[in-house]
Amino acid sequence: MNERSYPWEPSPTSLMTDHYELTMLQAALRAGTASRRSVFEVFARRLPNGRRYGVFAGVGRVLEGLEKFRFSEDQLRFLRDTNVVDQKTIEYLENFRFTGQIRGYAEGEVYFPHSPLLTVESSFAEACVLETYILSVLNFDSAVASAASRMIGAAGDRPCIEMGSRRAHEEAAVAAARAAVIAGFASTSNLEAGYRYGVKTVGTAAHSFTLLHDTEEQAFRAQIDALGIGTTLLVDTYDVENAVRLAVDIAGPDLGGVRLDSGDLVTQASAVRSLLDMLGNTNTKITVTSDLDEYAIAALRAAPVDSYGVGTRLVTGSGAPTSSMVYKLVAREGTSGTMEPVAKASSGKASVGGEKFALRRRNDAGVATQEIVGISHEPTDDGDDRELLVDYVTGGELRDGYVGAQAVERARERHAQSMAELPRAARRLSEGEPVIPTVIEPGTAH
Amino acid sequence: MNERSYPWEPSPTSLMTDHYELTMLQAALRAGTASRRSVFEVFARRLPNGRRYGVFAGVGRVLEGLEKFRFSEDQLRFLRDTNVVDQKTIEYLENFRFTGQIRGYAEGEVYFPHSPLLTVESSFAEACVLETYILSVLNFDSAVASAASRMIGAAGDRPCIEMGSRRAHEEAAVAAARAAVIAGFASTSNLEAGYRYGVKTVGTAAHSFTLLHDTEEQAFRAQIDALGIGTTLLVDTYDVENAVRLAVDIAGPDLGGVRLDSGDLVTQASAVRSLLDMLGNTNTKITVTSDLDEYAIAALRAAPVDSYGVGTRLVTGSGAPTSSMVYKLVAREGTSGTMEPVAKASSGKASVGGEKFALRRRNDAGVATQEIVGISHEPTDDGDDRELLVDYVTGGELRDGYVGAQAVERARERHAQSMAELPRAARRLSEGEPVIPTVIEPGTAH
Structure with missing residues (x-):
């Protein structure tokens, strides 16, 4: 890696967004629910094509683009001219800036079905409009990193x-x-x-x-x-x-x-x-x-x-040009002001409500054995386990070291370490089950 | 389509380029061959996965990005710092601007194996450095358009x-x-x-x-x-x-x-x-x-x-996330100053030398029957045929109407018309041969 850096700016990311994110915003603003505290979670229900593990990549790019997620006058004029949203929503977007929390797996980390890869906590309004952009970046970058890692194993x-x-x-x-x-x-x-x-x-x-x-x-x-x-x-x-x-x-x-x-x-x-x-x-x-x-x-x-x-x-x-990561509302403030887990019940696409925490269980020899996901609580480290969540953004402020060349270097090291910890079967190219199972620990009452 | 337009700029495209395009440039500059008149051709040896036809898309985006294919001071500093190329090459790139010709199929047109989709004619230097960018755009956009067209047929x-x-x-x-x-x-x-x-x-x-x-x-x-x-x-x-x-x-x-x-x-x-x-x-x-x-x-x-x-x-x-379009040198100036067809002989990847021209043969009923590709000559229209080539850039100047919203509208119409002209078997979803054959007419002596 060279040490110098050269100026560049990501394109504005704010319209790399599905139309419905903004109409939902409009409806929620009008209904008075846009400010409800909400927790959205990025996860994948499954790995592609019998893969043994996935590789989580793109967080550094998400964070680079988050800085550019502002609405310019021209963009607002477009939304007004084309009647995408009403005037009140335009006014909300004029001052848009993400002020919430983002935490998740380290970039380069391996993942499994239902690993809570990224958690966005903020008002519904702020988290809702970020959905498409976040998924675009993570779904593509992780698809390439996941394929690349298998090639490295074979090489x-x-x-x-x-x-x-x-x-x-x-x-x-x-x-x-x-x-x-x-x-x-x-x-x-x-x-x-x-x-x-x-x-x-x-x-x-x-x-x-x-x-x-x-x-x-x-x-x-x-x-x-x-x-x-x-x-x-x-x-x-x-x-x-x-x-x-x-x-x-x-x-x-x-x-x-x-x-x-x-x-x-x-x-x-x-x-x-x-x-x-x-x-x-x-x-x-x-x-x-x-x-x-x-x-x-x-x-x-x-x-x-x-x-x-x-x-x-x-x-x-x-063979898997995109990951199947989704971004789901898993908890939100109810009328009483307390956070409540939520989940849809659609056939074949049901999700598990509640904020998630995760660690990787390892045996005495340091070999990964399980992905432990705790619902509404942090699972207990049994001595050899490894914390999986990193705080990326707190109160809208990006923590140092997670963008640019530094992020790539750090993610590369993380990936090498995570691979070294997986059972050797992870490197098998034949189709099979995830190399370690995901164990979901149900939530405890608060 | 809305009639208004809003300002946006594509990112600089000049480093969206493979490293070897610039080392080839350096070697050619040094050898005195960089200025040789050259003809590069974009084509696909085959359609993906038993498809009946492909859809050519992305030209409008190629042309938009061509305007941004200039090397900034920061980009040149990067090339110098990292020793990608030598000082003489940096000096060449400082003033880089494409001054040649680009012609090809209309955006939205359907295509077949060996259809001469885009022809870039200029010095070797100018055409060489555009390779990666042109292929990136066309390979992706055409892959999506080709899938989309089949969905439209099914719908x-x-x-x-x-x-x-x-x-x-x-x-x-x-x-x-x-x-x-x-x-x-x-x-x-x-x-x-x-x-x-x-x-x-x-x-x-x-x-x-x-x-x-x-x-x-x-x-x-x-x-x-x-x-x-x-x-x-x-x-x-x-x-x-x-x-x-x-x-x-x-x-x-x-x-x-x-x-x-x-x-x-x-x-x-x-x-x-x-x-x-x-x-x-x-x-x-x-x-x-x-x-x-x-x-x-x-x-x-x-x-x-x-x-x-x-x-x-x-x-x-x-199922076909990229097209298999390639960009091949098919003719270049020889030592005598005349243009000579060239082609490599690699096993399984041989190409046909010589500049290509094309028309779509149609029967009396206006139904497409053959893709006629003439090598080093324009095939003769037998009365009901349709010319396939459009001049996009002449002497480095972009002709009007091929970028922005106008290009999309025009390409959409072109696609609908081209589909209407194909035999009905084009709409079959099962795997099969291209719905019309490509007939290559050998070159005639000049």
């Missing part, structure tokens, strides 16, 4: 490089790079992610560079001339064997690496390794980059590959 | 509402709303899409609004009080039958609609329709919104449903 000690930008929306690509690095990716091709979050960026050349030149030799010479012999040459534009021989001819024994982007990678990597070794280039590394996912990476375990470049499957969540 | 005359914002990256959500409307969605829940592109936004209330109140009756009264009896009440928070009776009790015969968001929608819609009719509310409409996709919509064809709200599956491309 073992070999570094993974995120290079999926072209297969994701241009802003989502930046978030995907950030999420991948949190989950353990060594670097990204996305320059904007380097600019905003200080993550390492890498890259050398594509096929177009070879095709631009009259011969492959000219292209290789041009690249080495500009980037040095430590660069990685792409060797599959025409004929791989010829290209490898040519690369070694030009660069000599200190050629940094070669990249394979097509064909049967297992066979090709072995052939290229043998050829490189025979030519004396035992230190020249092999990077592979063609449509990899966690399964393809696992299949390459025995192949002589030094690093993986992962694109499409990473930024699309490897 | 027939019933309107579809886009409401997937919370299941996509917050900026991707805005692009998804835009793409959905281009493909025929009637409206979106995403306010920012309304703000930027003038598309219609809609929304009423969520379960949290019911739970906020002491009783469902209080919640319904509050909503009707604020939004009028034409509003849509969400009736599945507790018990659907009770809620429908309550809604009719409170609102009377002119209640606008009820929404079902859970359970077996076919059975529930029928039961609710019967109940509403029995209570005299024959004009009260039913909206359904639970995890719909094109197949679920088709399955509801015989059910008494009035509109569909579609979320997750729409913004994730209904």
